[in-house]
């Protein structure tokens with residue numbers, strides 16, 4: 001697939017930057033255009049793979065932003081994006097939209113810029129183009145507290161109703177102990193970039209390498225077109241240095257193994273992808289459609305294995321809509337299986353965020369009411385004898 005990518009806010013921009021890095025490292029060709037949008041000048045300077053003229057600062061004339069971010073306020077995030085929409089449109093105008101299959105908009109949903117500005121940006125792109133728009137959104141960890149949960153729950157509604165599909169990443173599920181927050185984010189961004197790029201870059205191979213089993217971009221788009229929230233699973237295996245063809249490459253031993261062993265390994269890889277940590281934990285059987293991409297040297301991808309892996313996933317996801325195909329990478333030293341579970345409707349973390357958000361909203365309303373009363377009581381004398389000057 002060929003993408004135009006837009007990172008909104010700090011997390012969104014870092015994710016797009018990391019995707020491009022992974023794409024370059026692995027010789028893929030996915031992000032044809034990249035743009036980052038932020039309300040904080042310092043964060044806008046962070047990406048290393050985004051040209052200067054593709055970085056847009058919004059809200060620098062807004063009295064509550066002024067180039068320093070919106071401090072977690074999603075309403076202001078949305079407001080500054082609306083105010084500066086012409087600037088965003090102008091930069092996006094340079095995108096040769098006929099060169100891409102879709103637009104991907106990434107954001108962290110817990111902050112003010114990503115959660116507030118990204119839905120405004122999505123709306124604008126949809127007015128300008130007919131291409132599908134996909135969302136890539138990071139759900140805040142529970143430990144971050146009520147405000148990020150409230151931003152995320154509200155922004156999720158805007159995202160999911162607007163985009164053609166929303167791929168979720170759950171910071172809670174990917175948090176590891178004994179790391180600083182920044183180290184944790186770096187690792188998470190790498191894991192997410194690996195999954196997204198391995199999945200979406202399939203179908204962009206050199207014409208000469210296209211085999212009949214190659215995944216096509218239209219298969220990926222078909223799987224995503226059902227809308228809703230999606231999750232991605234991933235597993236990979238290192239291949240032994242190429243010796244004499246297929247079996248010796250898969251197994252380190254020189255003993256040739258039977259085709260059924262190779263098939264079992266392919267199926268095992270897919271089971272591992274689905275049963276290990278998904279980008280957002282979910283009930284697999286609640287998926288509407290699913291798709292498997294095998295990225296690696298074509299000669300190690302056993303057809304029998306692909307077929308039995310596909311059948312296994314059809315049962316596990318309880319859907320007849322499971323596609324499987326290859327992303328041939330002849331020189332790769334790994335074989336990866338990436339599984340897209342599209343429109344999963346049972347994701348406990350989203351329920352949790354919603355209830356944390358409702359609690360936070362109630363608390364904020366109560367505090368607002370109490371604060372007003374307390375200020376009044378503080379500035380009013382006991383018998384209310386005094387009047388203000390103006």
Ligand SMILES: Nc1nc2c(ncn2[C@@H]2O[C@H](COP(=O)(O)OP(=O)(O)OP(=O)(O)O)[C@@H](O)[C@H]2O)c(=O)[nH]1
Nearest residue numbers: 009010011069070072108110111112113114140185
């Ligand atoms: N996975 C991941 N999550 C991140 C990263 N940085 C921030 N987050 C998450 O994204 C949320 C939003 O943070 P930012 O992206 O910094 O916020 P913003 O959208 O720029 O908005 P403001 O800072 O309020 O202007 C946080 O609450 C975290 O949950 C990152 O590098 N990786």
